[in-house]
Amino acid sequence: MNIKIREKQFEGKSIDLAFEEAVKYYGVSPEEINFEVIQQPKKGFLGIGNKSAIISAFLNEKYLMNKLNEFLNSILEHFDGDFNYSINFQGKNVLIRMEGDGLGKLIGKYGRTIGAMQHILSIFINRLSSTKIDVNLDVGEYRRKKKEKIYEIVDNAIRRLNEETEKIELAPMFSYERRIVHEYVRRQYPHLETESIGLEPYRKVIIKLTKSHIKA
Structure with a gap:
């Protein structure tokens, strides 16, 4: 899935220069930006009819994953335990699997904590994305x-x-x-x-x- 976040057009004398403008605008690493070429640059005769490069750039899944990592780490800081997790995008779904010691506190009584955490993560990522994304959190295969x-x-x-x-x-x-x-x-x-x-x-x-x- 090609998730497009905060899509905007940028212009430059070349594709590379237009992309540099996009990186400056978003303030993120180049790996967190995808782009599509709207117009190739063209040199006119004696400078007449020159055309700039135009791209449509947007933040991608890598950006979402990094943001989700930061947010999830900030949540886990409030729990005692040694946790590790993986985040995988599958279409319009984000699968988060957690393992480690002290998972009972993350699951909570009747699964209430894991349910609340999934809800919070879903709100967080959907505020960043213009595409509706479903978040599925599984702790120690509890959900399975x-x-x-x-x-x-x-x-x-x-x-x-x-x-x-x-x-x-x-x-x-x-x-x-x-x-x-x-x-x-x-x-x-x-x-x-x-x-x-x-x-x-x-x-x-x-x-x-x-x-x-x-x-x-």
Whole structure:
């Protein structure tokens, strides 16, 4: 994905000089800037008809990654533990995986701390980017194990669905957990529908038979 942040056109006698103007303007390293050539420079006859180079420059994923690194480090300074992490961009998703000692404090009771941290990181990076980016934070594979547990809960609930029990209400969940339910049911049980109801923090998912399936 080509993320374009603060896109702006720059002009110079050459492509290199136009790019130097972009580096000065943004105040970042050259590796954090991408550009597209709008106009190649051209020399006219006796100086008549000269054309400057014009580029459209913008901050890239490297810029976002560096900023996210700085912000995440500032958060981790408030936790006791020896942590290491990786940040990977995959399309419009940012995957952050953390390992180390003292991960329990990062996860928090019922996963509340990891949920809050992901929310904060999402707000931070989306304020920098004009492209909507989804942030997924996993600490010690907590999210992966949590996802497998949610799949199990959904499968067990769906087994109880029948003509007499047309819908099942799941227990209240965090927003990222509800999203897992919606995506899993849509993918594995296309004959069923899901809906979120209620107010935070007690919002829950309803799984129900589709109208066509009930009639059948």
